[in-house]
Amino acid sequence: MLRFKAVGLFLGIWLLAATALAGGDYTLTILYTNDIHAHLAAFDEFGAFCDKAKDAAGKCQGGAARLATAVARERAKGGNSLLLDAGDQFQGTLFFTKYKGEASAFFMNRLGYDAMTLGNHEFDDGPATLANFIRSLKFPMLGANVDVTASPDLKGLVAPYIIREIGGKKVGIIGLGQPKTAQMSSPGPTVTFAAAAGPVKKALAELQAKGVRIIIVLSHLGLTGDKKLAATVPGIDIIVGGHSHVLLGNDFPEAVGPSPLVIDGPDGGKTRIVTAGYWGRYLGSLTAAFDADGHVATMTGNPIRLDAAMPEDPATLAEVDRFAKPLDAFRATVVGQTVNALGAAMCRQEECTAGDVLAESLLAGGRRFGATMALVNGGSIRAGIAPGPITLGDVLTASPFPNTLTVLTLTGADLKAALEHGVAHVGLTDGTGRFPQVAGLTYTYNPAAPAGSRIVAVETADASGHFTPLNPNADYRLAVSDFLFRGGDGYAMFGKNGRDVEADGMAVADLIATWLGQNNPLRLELDGRIAVAQ
Template sequence: MTKSFSFGLLTASMLALSTGAAFADYELNILHINDFHSRIESINKFDSTCSAEEEGKKECFGGAGRLKTAIDQRRQALSGKNVLLLNAGDNFQGSLFYTTYKGAAEAEFLNLMKFDAMTVGNHEFDDSEDGLATFLDKVQFPVVTANVKATAASKLRDRIKPSLVLDVAGQKIGIVGAVTNDTPELSSPGPNVTIADDVQSITAAVQDLKGQGVNKIIALTHVGYPRDLALIAKIPDVDVVVGGHSHSLLSNTDPKAEGPYPTMVDNPGGYKVPVVQAASYSKYLGDLVINFDDSGVVKDAKGDPILIDSTFTPDPAVLARVTELAKPIEDLRKKVIGSSESPIEGDRKVCRVKECSMGNLVADAMLDRTRNQGVAIAVQNGGGLRASIDGGEVTQGEVITVLPFQNTLATFEATGADVVKALENGVSQIDQGAGRFPQVAGLKFSFDQSKPVGSRVSDVQVKEGDSFTPIDPAKTYKVATNNFMRSGGDGYSIFKDGKNAYDYGPDLADVTAEYVAAHSPYKPYTDGRVTELAQAAPAPSASEPAPTAPAAPAPSVEPSPAPAAPAPSTGPAPAPAAPAPAAPAPATSAPATEPAPAPAASAPAATTPSTHVIAAGDTFWDLAVTFYGDGTMWRKLSDANGKPNPRRLSVGKEIEVPAK
């Protein structure tokens, strides 16, 4: 198989066929990832960096080493066939590798994987066009995004083309890229870069490709699964959509999937377009097989994403290089970002039952970061605060210990009535030491534990200027929280229905560290923003469990054991930047649904609670692992709760948890 690429031009290796000659059906295998988010080290079930202990237990997923192995193995299995490897953007942001190397490490490992094409994601602009321009200097594959319009003064200039043509075994494959229209609001492209309308830009680029005689066109997008379904797949002459941005897991076997893989969409041209996406964080490798007819129309599409679990041994050379690059990161963890005049209280015995100074710090930081977007209210779950910070110097590592889950800043719109409902949820399980207790900024409220659940909250007031006014149930407020809560975690199901939601802001640890640095020496405080009116039963001790762990998405499939075999490697490290605070299955159709990442199952418990409130993404298997330490005991939970459909557990429903 020969392969070459050209931007906006016909490839030199066109088949010289006589007019009217017929082609046989053409099979194309598309491997793809999206939303890598700097997960260079392997991740655990909470999507944060996997520990040595978890590696030893074979509980880790993804990472550059495993991803390289998975790609190599799949290419080997497809030897002699037509294969493309595509990247749907957001390789930046999400770990200390990005904080340290600012894209150089990501570029190095992506080059080793030999991608054929990439579109930019909104996070590629997080360090303005400068960061992206440096990344483009390093990558050895083409980057295409039709709606990125750079001026002559931009460092990007014309380096990001609307489309390209790949020659794959004599067939011309067109690739058109696009990034979300919201990029200027979500990131920092700067004054020399305009983000044009994605649909109009793709449409124009597709017609240009058609004019060049290309009849097999892939839209490589970073606009999100709902928009891919509703608009991109319906653009004339688009044949396949490989997407990103919404972190959507599509699957034919996983009950947590947002839709089937591929999801088939009816194009107005009278044909069906397969739409795919492969979750995020290097956890999955998309594996799609397309059959085209003579005219370039998709006859058949099938596949399923491959879960990159511990059965994949990390590539030894990559693993050694990751270890080498990780050394300066330890220095970053030790970096002093500021100081605190006194200890910042983050103990679970406090933050899960009442206002605490760590809760105020994190909520204030979220509100400060998003205030220029019109956000008025911030809510952080107390269970997401995992440690206190001593008085004196504050290090980046200490902040990461407080907020270790790599949860991201999320924003959305909600009515005042929905905000009150969310607060009611937050104070509904104080007696159980649940992690849902709301630490807030921009508002204050009172609660009474002696009253029934659902009617405990009163006197909710929102800060307007220098004063507080009663919350207006009918008014729409902009709210900041973390992506775990926004997706319904800790019982905040009301947040799942938020309008104009965006879940992929910066890491909360970075947001908090930057806030401490800007307000150093920081003075911890509580100010009565949360007031308890009546004292109920005493709160549980720290040894008692929280129903849910405030973390990012949990794995959808139990990992299978396989040994990892690291080996030494050589190569110079990129200079650190200045520190700153599965078998194919037939395709089926599915309706477009609003995506939301599924939060993780409950945190490990020292004792078994009697009840649990279902959070988005919970499964009986995961809950059995949490409460009993054994997923095979899931039937005990099922039997105790009337044997509900395990694929349709109702978020917010309280279930019985029988003793082991």
């Protein structure tokens, strides 16, 4: 009798093991980041440099040292894992201003990333800087929809996908860049960007032919693009996304959806989407169990908050301090003082004080060329500024792009078209960086109206500061950045229809520093120059 019981017990254990193998025995944990934007040192709630006093008060978050701790803790749990980045390591703090990607590469190598895809900001300093960055990486750069074959700098440095064998299973990772990078950044004429679906389908076919059944897409399309891709292209298990600066998470007030976000595919399958906000405020974590055919059996996870409760890894912090030391001279130069915080959190959808500062600075710089108004894209504002002294480091952190001043003449009709373009994506998760912050004009818009018909009223200032309703047939002198004049963020009307163009090469950061000095101390509050129709 005991013998039969032993045989029965053995068979039961064998059946349980077989069931486990068939139903999800292979697990893979994906750790992910996106849109770090050179935030290698800890920062405060405004995105500004976090000093010792703020650290002692528990007001610091993010940074490579906290990220190192979080990654080490997750890896210590054991099992199969990947560490992936969905693009935009470049641009956003003095670490990029000075090191042009060298510091970012150092810390990514130190943390042991497995792959990265190209973000649009990777091209901000041109292909040569990007090429140096990629050559210094110890892992591949991916971009299935990015053609660099005609680029002397980038040819051979970007792969469409990679295959990693982890725990005895082949995992395919496909990279996708932002298709509108040419409008958003400076890739030059020899780098081209395609829509996502075609390159992904091609890569999927090649991976499947090589026996790969687990497919991850590392994407910088933005959340809207990721949803569209998941709904139209079958065979994708997971999309790790970036570009939208939004969080998918569970039990986080700022999250715009759950993690993972499940999208039904065209073949009846399901694709899971994850993304971890921006600036390294979170480390994303997702654990998936796959069956023998590579199908997802279960999937769980949630981003990990990298706030003051997450300790900084001492060895990594020492390296951050080593890179930060030469930046002290930049940070130490005081250019002004602000009584109130210059907020940047809402610059992509409403008036913000950091946007007012940037627009007023361009207008002041453009007055010598006859400018009476200025328009800047909210996405060019990368951080706010806390009350107190304002240093050059604060300015360069808030406005890190190497943009210069351009002044042009536009008709009132073209100006209204630019404003319509700027507010067209309000309420969406992508393309909101175009939102127009302004000086020398006011406007009211209705976000509930169809895109292209949202501008309700516009008033413009003359040289004496007197406001009158916009005349569609009149000419106006407008100050913008050279980025917008080149058609950046889709503002094609500036370069196409602009007349009497003046561009003296004055750096936008210098204009801000000058304006702050002239308005010191600054007592700036929102004045309603941008209004929402009730």
